[in-house]
Amino acid sequence: MTNTPSPPVPGTHRWVSLMVHDLVASRRFYGGLFGWEFDEGPSPLGAYVRALREGHPVAGLGEMAGEMAGGLRRVTAWLPYIATNDADATAALIRECGGTVAVGPLDVDQVGRLGIAADIGGxxxxxWEGGPRRSGRYHGVEGAxxxxxxxxVETSGVGxxxxxxxxxxxxxxxxxxxGSDFLTLRLGSRPVAGIRGAAGALPRDRGPHWLTYFSVVDLDDTLERVVALGGRRLTEPESSPFGVWARASDPEGAPFAVIVPTKPSGD
Incomplete structure (x- = not known):
């Protein structure tokens, strides 16, 4: 079956990206872990590459410029991009609802209009306001x-x-x-993302954050490769109604999850 590009539906999570300190090392880690290949991304984004699996775009990796004041290193974290029909109106609504907008919205050639924001918990x-992808999203079982x-901290207010x-x-x-402090974000009957109340389990160095789950075939083998490639295994495998999963981090400390899903991932 051909996986064709589709127009963005507002509210869907259309992309994930990670800004890192060492792009070469990060390409080596994620390429070795998920079998990703890479091509050059839009030049206005600086040192930026798209990760591909079987020719389909999966994620983006970019290199940070410099350090923070005082020589402090910026914390690395995967960032989900949520589709909107009007990035400027969404940015204004984010501010109105108590969030902040740190970057943009700004135009990026061949990509669309992008902004980076934070919710009320930080x-x-x-x-992302843009057209269909040039290639359909990858829905395979490894690295999607x-x-x-x-x-x-809690789900009610941020929900x-x-x-x-x-x-x-x-x-x-x-x-x-x-009794679980967990909410699902839906568009109609379709689940889009989740909110997990973690309270005291949040890491001190990053606080509230989005966690991206990547699908894999063999969880134990993947976690062994995380360590062999210089990352860390953060949790033991855990069973859920959606699959068996665990948290890990890359060599720069960016957390992510790997999961053997009970059914294939969808867009």
């Missing part, structure tokens, strides 16, 4: 984006933020155990 995410999940900004239907996830 978790960063991107907004399977899910994005927000790790927050209302995303509900108002992106028009999600926000509610408990029936598949989670009773």
């Amino acid at each position: 978790a960063a995410f991107g907004i 984006v399977s899910w994005n999940e927000l790790f927050a 209302k933020f995303y509900e108002r900004v992106f028009g999600y239907d926000v509610g408990p996830e029936p598949a989670q155990p009773p």
